[in-house]
Structure formats: C-alpha cells, structure tokens
Amino acid sequence: MTKVTAQLSVSLDGFYAGPRHTGDGHWMESAEAAGFFRVTRWVTDAMAWRERQGFDGGTHDTNSEIVAETFAAAGAYVMGRRMADGGEVPWGEEPPFRAPVFVVTHRPRETLVRGGGTSFTYVTDGLASAVAQARAAAGGKNVAVAGGGSLVRQVLAAGLLDELELHIVPVVLGTGLRLLDADLGLGEKEGIELAQTRVVHSPEVTHVRYAVTGRAPLLLDDRGSGGGPTTTVS
Amino acid sequence: MTKVTAQLSVSLDGFYAGPRHTGDGHWMESAEAAGFFRVTRWVTDAMAWRERQGFDGGTHDTNSEIVAETFAAAGAYVMGRRMADGGEVPWGEEPPFRAPVFVVTHRPRETLVRGGGTSFTYVTDGLASAVAQARAAAGGKNVAVAGGGSLVRQVLAAGLLDELELHIVPVVLGTGLRLLDADLGLGEKEGIELAQTRVVHSPEVTHVRYAVTGRAPLLLDDRGSGGGPTTTVS
DSSP states (O other): OOOEEEEEEEETTSEEESSOOOSSSOGGGSHHHHHHHHHTHHHHTBHHHHHHHTOOOOBOSHHHHHHHHHHHHEEEEEEEHHHHHHHHHHHTTSOTTOSEEEEEOSSOOOOEEOGGGOEEEEEOSOHHHHHHHHHHHSTTSEEEEEEOHHHHHHHHHTTOOSEEEEEEESEEOSSSEESSOGGGOOOTTEEEEEEEEEEEEETTEEEEEEEEEEEEEOOOOOTTOOSSSOOSOO | OOOEEEEEEEETTSEEESSOOOSSSOGGGSHHHHHHHHHTHHHHTBHHHHHHHTOOOOBOSHHHHHHHHHHHHEEEEEEEHHHHHHHHHHHTTSOTTOSEEEEEOSSOOOOEEOGGGOEEEEEOSOHHHHHHHHHHHSTTSEEEEEEOHHHHHHHHHTTOOSEEEEEEESEEOSSSEESSOGGGOOOTTEEEEEEEEEEEEETTEEEEEEEEEEEEEOOOOOTTOOSSSOOSOO
16 A cells, blocks of 8 residues: 655754755755765665666665665655756756655656656645645555655645654764754643654664654653652653 | 763654643643653553662663663763752662762752662862763773763863663654753864764654764765755655
8 A cells, every 4th residue: 555655864863854954055065965965875885776876886775775665666756846956957867766756846847757666746726735646656566755855744744744754874973964853843731742653774764654643732740759850861 | 981971751753742841730640741751651651770778679671671771781870960950869768879969059958868879979170070070980880971961062062972772752742851962062074973873663663873083073064966955764
C-alpha cells in the first residue's frame, strides 16, 4: 500500500543545512552549503547515490544500501519549488529520480519531461493536491517527499506524512535550517507522537525510521515520582 | 581513566523539556513538566531508576540496563543550581546519586551531606572548577554532568565534555528547552564533530553515545557533485 514517506539527513542539533543563503555569491560557497554537505556526506560517499548521479566510486556498505532502498521504494516524488529550481541545471537530462516528480509551487509551468523516467509536474493548487497526484502516479509504491526540509515539515504538520526517516549525523552545527521548528504549530502540551520502526547505524550516521502516529496531548504522567525534576538519567 | 560524561533524554526535535516555567503555579502543572515527563518516561518506567528512588515496580529491560549502567559509571556529579534547588526536597534524605555532587552556583552555601553517599558541594568559582573538583572526587570513575540541559551545553561549549549520550525519544514537542542551541557560540562554517561509539535501541527510545571530537571547520566537500542541492536522499 502506498505510504507517504520522507527522509532527511540532520545534524545532532536538527539542522539539514547551514543558515539560509541569501544575498549574492554562489550557493556552493555559502554556510548553508557547508552545513548541507556535512550532513549529507554519508550520501555522497555512497555508491548507490554516485551511480544515480553518474559518478564513479563510492562505498558499498550499509549507507549505500539505505540509499538504494530509498530510491527503490519511491514510485513518485513531491518536491518544493526551491529544491526543484536549484536542481534543474545540475540534475541535467537524466535526473536521479526516474519517476514522476510533483513540484509544489505558485507559478504555473508546463510539465518538464526528462530522460530515464523523470518528469516534473508543477502543482499550483496546494500540497494536498500534489500528494494526491503523486499517490495516483506512484503505481503502488511510496510517495516520497524529496524535500526541502520546509516541505517535509509542512507535510508533517498537515498530517499527511506516514513515515519519517532521519539520518542523524554526529555533528553539531549550532545554527542553520531546522527540519522541526516552531512552524509545526503545535498547541501547548501537545506533541506529535511517532513510533520507531527501524534503527540501523553505520560509523557515520544513525538511521532511525518512524511511523507517524499523530498529534496527541502531553498528559502529565510522572509515573509516581511525585516531585520536581528528580531524575538523574534525564 | 576518568571521563567527563553527560546524557540527556531529548525529543526528536531536540527538547529536553517543554517551554520554561516562569509565572506562578506549580511546576508539575506546567508545559515544561509535561514535555520533561514525556521525554523521560522511559526512565521513570525503568526498574533501575525506580529502585534508586525507592519506588516499586518498573520494567527490567534494555532501558533499565542503560539506567543502571549510567548510575554505576559515575563517581561524582556536576549539576546546575536550578536542578539542585528543584530536587532538594523531592530527593529527600537519601538522594539517588550515592556520590559527591558539585553544584555550579553563584551563592555560597555549606556542603550538604545526605545519606547513602550523596553530598552537595556548592562551587562558586565556575564550571571548570566544579569539573576539576568532581574529577578529584570520582575515584577513577566518570564525572557525570547531571544536568540540567543548559549546564550540559555549557560543558560542551567549554570543550570539557568527553562523551555525550542522547536518549532520542520518538515525539516532536515543537517548542521547549533545547539542549543544543545558539548559545554554543560556534563560528560561521564551524561545527562540533563527534564520533558515534554505541547505538542501542528499545521500542521507546534510541540511545546513541558519542565521543566528542571537538570544534572543526565545515570544509566544503561535495565529493564531486559539482552543483546545487542535488541529492534526493538528503
């Protein structure tokens, strides 16, 4: 059955890139890029990713298997406009997706058909519509929210996400673009509960997959401790 | 050899408690407490923690073993003043530490000796002094930074922390007290690198232990991708 999934590499403090690049200058030289390439280093080193990009080399290991599995599970993608714009030139004539991509945007544009099975369809009537169109195109495989992080967050906030996989990288960035921030719009004493469904780790990264249970109140439940912040393992 | 260690339970978005309780009203009723008890639920359910608190019941499982191991490894503790104040009454005559505790504070106070091996020594000449005093008292075991989170962050920022264990709980809180925030004072394109040394998981929580490598520049290293944000597994 088709699930709506997302996965993102994050630093230990929850950033998927450095602080947003504005102003002049090339994105590659920015602090945003420096953070992005640090947390995705495990991906760019993985053979399965390099093959999709047409690069040589790379390591064949647990990380590479995770990348291959992620590509294989996706029957269609949903993507933010900024990521689609940024990737259009470097992805070239045969982008790595090899599946229909639905881009959430305010700017109408004709569908762009690329080689290898990738197409970009520009959806102007909202996120839910893009997800629905991707679901119809996924052929029973998963709908993967490709990014960027703010789109993943919107899908989660809208209750449309079934599964989230975080690739938690052992670096603290201190600042940058956060996957999970205040935009989630949770109420006081409300959280989003998830259930761990898989934990896999390599020396470079811990991959944790979660099923999204949904919004739930944070009930006071001190399990009988009866006092202040009394735990030492906290 | 004595290491300086810290461990903290955090939500998937990096909070160790809800937003700070300020105004009137009991802490137990606050959103801070609601978040705190959600992320530490795995601890309060663990038999090894309940035993230290004098409570019955609890589960004997991986989580309980982690708690027991954490208590056993600590020869002395360093603690923030707010945590020490908040715990003083509920911890009672036999606090769960059973080791010397060094409290970082601006207010001089005589050492408080409790039963079971716990004492509280109030250190007014700074964090590094408290760590040094704890190291001298640890008898070859580890110095554990007990919390709260802001003290853990200060110890990390000061380069005094050898090992950090995060207990990553599958809930998104949206807001609250963050372990790793902008107070770390990292420079542009600078991070703190860590190395994963152990990953253990139970259904309720993923325990990841890191050795702290230290501050390092985030070198641009796109491994030959040569373009914008081109990865789909990111």
